[in-house]
Amino acid sequence: MAFRGASADAVAALSGELETMDPRGSADVAGDLFTVADTLRAEGALRRFATDASLPSEAKSGLVGEVFGGKVDEATLTVLRSAVTRRWTVGRDLPDALEHLGVVAVVRSVGTDTGRLADELFAFAQAVKENPELRDALADPVRSPSDKRVLLDSLLGGRALPATITLAGQSLAGSHRTVTAALTEYQKVVASVQSQGVATVRVARPLPDAEVRRLGSALEAQYGHPVHINLLIDPSVIGGIRVEIGDDVIDGTVSSRLDDARRRLVG
Template sequence: MMRGASADAYAATAGSLTGSGDAGAVGRDLFGAADLLRSEPSLRRVATDASIPAEAKAGLLREVLAGKVSEAALTVVTTAVGQRWTSGRDLADALERLGVVSVARSAGGDAGRLEDELFAFGQVLQDNPPLRDAISDPARSRDDKARLLDTLLDDKVLPATIALVQQSLSGSYRTVSVALADYQKVAADVRGESVATVRVARPLADNDRTRLTDALTRAYGRQIHLNVVVDPDVIGGMRVEIGDDVIDGTVSSRLDDARRRLAG
């Protein structure tokens, strides 16, 4: 989460993401710009140096990126370098986040499906240690990992999902799973939603899922997108996580409380 000057800079830069052009392509261009700034420390230092006039920094980035990204993406980048950032890393992180916003917008009416696919692939990684190890192996190139994911996902998911899964390999997050979880939250926010992760002992029936969604939507004052995780450790009841809030109504939690009271 960006704070201080970087939060203001992000808000100002986000205003330049107008939605003109191919949103998916703009998003991928912004990913490329973020990757470039991370890989070129000298360029990043110049781009975030508050003592250099904004026009000079914008001119430099235009020269570096000319012919490599769309005009819409270049507008976002040049707006970004004209802002004051708390740290050099924040500039690249902001461009990546705005790339996620743009890719999420490109899903259009399939935005809900995009959220589900990002969550589902995150679960696949969690349940498949060999795959998780393969895409976190430092000995394998990013291109090699990308080809592996293309083989797994091609024609099975939305183009927006593939774009975000590919970007999760950039190394900007601690793990691919953490990146995917954050991307899903950004995609949900684009739709004016919050994400709730619900842990249950067995799959929720459709009517139970609807009732829970409606109840959480009323409680939080905005639409809720459910991630349902079947977890044998739950035993019964459910555990709901929304941001920093945890609503634990599981049997195991109640048993733990009882044990603590007896021990006390």
């Protein structure tokens, strides 16, 4: 989610506050934040009151306490009270920010397993992209949310981290354009929490671990920060590798060189 102006400042400050909290309770806080975000999206009057810059902060903080007190974790309530005292560029940024903070909390809850979380999110996103039946089932508006979650549990239960299952379920919330768009955003959050970049590397066949490590070191040296590599097997590559990191594309594939040769011959 992209935030601008006052909303970007608010999200940065709230993210800093979240980092000071005990990560052992992060999973509960995340679930609360997702629920509150849904409530604010559904209740326009409450959202407008909570983001009205002309109202005293004390009034907005008090309302949050009345509405959500006793229903969410105390740590969550602290985040909410802080959130409503801040300025927001547009009202809808508040629920979007709370959802984003919920994703951050999920990532913090896994401790040192962030690499595994990133890999599992990438693998599930690829499964959704490559399986039209699964993609349609998850996007079907007639299918109930509980039915979709049962489907997710059958696919991921016992195979993935609880955090992966939580975020896979959150991707169904409809706050992103598609499920895969949500999962892509979550991967960026994981990388951000780790102070990493994310590179999608397309190869014709799996790379040995040593080559993956060398590539990661080379990308880190080039971009000035660690880079998490998502390895994608793509037979159309033929040979070589294609690296996509942010808006940059480093194409060293045989298919790319063949295409260049054809263009030169035609030209």
